[in-house]
Amino acid sequence: MLRRVRIVLWVACAIPLLALGAVGILEITQRNGGVEALPGAGIGGPFKLASSTGGELSSDELKGKPFVVFFGFTRCPEICPTTVSDISTWLDALGPDGKEIKALFISIDPERDDVASLKDYLSSFNDRIIGLTGTPDQIAAVAKEYRVFYAKHPLKDGDYTMDHSAVIYLMDRQGKLAGTLSYGDQTSDALAKLKRLLGSA
């Protein structure tokens, strides 16, 4: 009798604990798409997005080559055009040494930034800057992989602007985060980081 009560009590105790544990694991897996949840580690991940150069660009095509990734939108008056412009200047300055490096401008405003508008926008810059867009779900997935925050902020007359992370990620040949650059960084510092990125195995 006593033995049976003890068993029932243990079961009563173990079931909710196991259930909570399972829910917790599921929750983490969903939040991170199965990627490690350590800050700084696990930045980046696979993607396949519509490219301003035509067709789709998949992260598989970048394997073995260093690349630069940043997120923005074309209806951004300041930080996005300046960032694109800075990266363009850096890529120009690297010259032929830097021809391996591609820079990906991923739109966090996929409803308005289609492939054609990205292609137009980027035609003013170094041709190794590739614009990527996709469905809202695809963009949400890639932003999550890169730990990028973005949110719509309504303006008057149904217009809106986007709040978004402004970091520029430097990804190494393994597709792992090697460093970051920021809006307004000195050209000389940026070039030093990009050269290190190129030199790394």
Place this chain on the structure above:
Amino acid sequence: MTRFFAAAITAVPTLIGALTLASMPQSAAAFAGAPAPLRAALADPFRQAAMEAAEFQAGSLRIKAPWMRATPKGAAVAGGYLSITNAGPEPDRLVSVASDVAGSVEVHEMKMSGGVMTMRPVADSLEIRPGATLELKPGGYHIMFSQLRHGLSEGDKVKATLTFEKAGKVEIEFAVGGLAATGAGQMNHKM
């Protein structure tokens, strides 16, 4: 019996681990480095260029060096920058800005916080106190031109009308610099 015991023992650390991981911040704010001070850009030797300071007057207000960047092809928006010095004894306010080049012109403020950029229309008109200078510059306040009617190229001049509460209306002209200009009179710094 033993199995239940083992299960309970396993579940507890799993649960604790799960809760710890789940409470980690997910936004880029957790990782993205602090933005470098924008002032650094102005001292960047790659961006040196001659200054050419246009000046406009409205009562006791002096509007200096209005400038904009050239826009990438197809861009729908552009930012305009200038400084306003109040040489008079009374405060004044920048009430509105209008220009034929855009469907909508407003004063906006850009902010960076934890690596995240936000941009908002200013809630109230900007005040220019006596003796003070109001700076509209990259990384802060700017005049936001939306629904651009045409692209802006280096060397263009963009006409606009500023309306002040006391000084009234004044016609000004923005000088368009390069795509990456950081100040008035700057040509494209591309090498």
